[in-house]
Amino acid sequence: MEANCGGQPTDYGTLLPLNGDHTASPPISIQNVQRQGLRCLLYSPQPLSPGDRVRQEVDFTRRWDHMQQHTGQHLLSAVMGTYDGLATVGWGMGKEGDMNYVDVPRRPSPEEMRDIQDRCNQLIRENLPITVKTPENARDNKLPDDYDKSLGIVRVISIGDLDHNTCCGTHLCQTLHVSLILLSNKTQTVHSKNCRLFFTAGDRAVKLSSVSVDALSSISRLMSCGNAPDEIVANIKRLCDATAELKKKEANLLLDLARHEGDRAKALLQGGKNAWVYRPDGSFEFINRVVSTVGESVRGCRGVVIIAAGEVKKAGPVVVYGEKEAVEAAVTKIKGIVKDIKGGGKGERWQGKVSEWRREEMEALKELASV
Structure with a gap:
């Protein structure tokens, strides 16, 4: 067997111990062969004694x-x-x-x-x-x-x-x-x-x-097209372009929805209430658009807007936005409801992340925002 050399990995194979009557014992798999100077060393997973007769067989495949x-x-x-x-x-x-x-x-x-x-x-x-x-x-x-x-x-x-x-x-x-x-x-x-x-x-x-x-x-x-590679590539490119256009439209619709949710939250805050905004497919971009829509309307309001995203049993972000004292009070309550939430912030915005949403936690946050 050859040891690793010239950029080529080592051989594998087997050792067949030969008994005195020249019959072979069960083969020993060899998968560690090393070169040491001019010697090729085979490492056997089971012991052999000096003088034992064996037959080497290389894994020729x-x-x-x-x-x-x-x-x-x-x-x-x-x-x-x-x-x-x-x-x-x-x-x-x-x-x-x-x-x-x-x-x-x-x-x-x-x-x-x-x-x-x-x-x-x-x-x-x-x-x-x-x-x-x-x-x-x-x-x-x-x-x-x-x-x-x-x-x-x-x-x-x-x-x-x-x-x-x-x-x-x-x-x-x-x-x-x-x-x-x-x-x-x-x-x-x-x-x-x-x-x-x-x-x-x-x-x-x-x-x-x-x-x-x-x-x-x-x-x-x-793709319902021919087998020619050029035709397949052209069809896949059209599909990718169409998918990209749909994703762009979806993103724009989600931002429109974020503005709508921001306007709704703004109205609740100006009425002296808290606001709850949740989207399973939301992102930080969605959350940031809600926050920017609410804008400075939180000034002088005692309420906060709690924005969450992510599906149940999956991770997701949470943002609390409002006046500093109201945010601090809300975050203290949220940490008592959502056990594994981690985050930080100062002033009007606190941002956290939940490693795995639970349905009861979602409901409790929604209820907190309704107070």
Whole structure:
């Protein structure tokens, strides 16, 4: 089994203890393999005695996946290296089913991304040989501190005449085994200067393609449109635009309602009463509009307006607005009613939050505001 090396995760596998009659005991799962100098250490979850005979079996499905991703990265980096400013400065292999990444000094253009992907897959079809050599003059300026080159070797992985790179990871023997390389148009800025480009290769890429086609078909049925990606995107964009317009109208209606509630509260305050305003779907913007509508009409009034928002069994804000003394008195009573309310404020406005509304608390606040 191989330990973690060259950016490639460690192998998994099993140890089969062999009895004296050469029959095998139940296999021992190995999922922790570490390199220590030139030694590969397998950590067994159950004890073995010195001299015990075992047979190692590598989880080849995992090994094959890692080889496809790793060789795919070498091929991708070799192709990207032919572009100005796209030399690979780092890479990482994603977990099973996830995408990998390469870090480059700048963001490739969409046209470059398409060209790079096409070139990679063309080279896969050309089935270039992948060879491993151990030349004496191999570049070794990045060897680990605990690696003794005089006792070990430095491997150079070659993809035809296209690329020659030192690497200690496991690789495929021909590009055809990479099967497919897919680049994501999603990128990410790292270290404030580099661009992280995501990709996947081999069976992962094939599965991703299959899942993506199924997803597009499902979306097209939901959207009642054709399967062509451009048509699906256009329909989704129209739906998003329509949704955004509806949300805008909803927000405007809610603000109109807030002004109406503010006018109602103002009338109650001027009549010497308290006011209760509650909206399950309210927000701080709704509350602030109510407060601004009430405005300075609280001056000289002994009452307060209590504004609450949020559904029962969910969190929500509370604002108490009025003259300072009236607000302080109301907040003292509210804290006795709503046990887990937290907040603060000074002067004419106190603002708090309830982590979970209870129906009886809502009713009690409403009753308090009606006094």
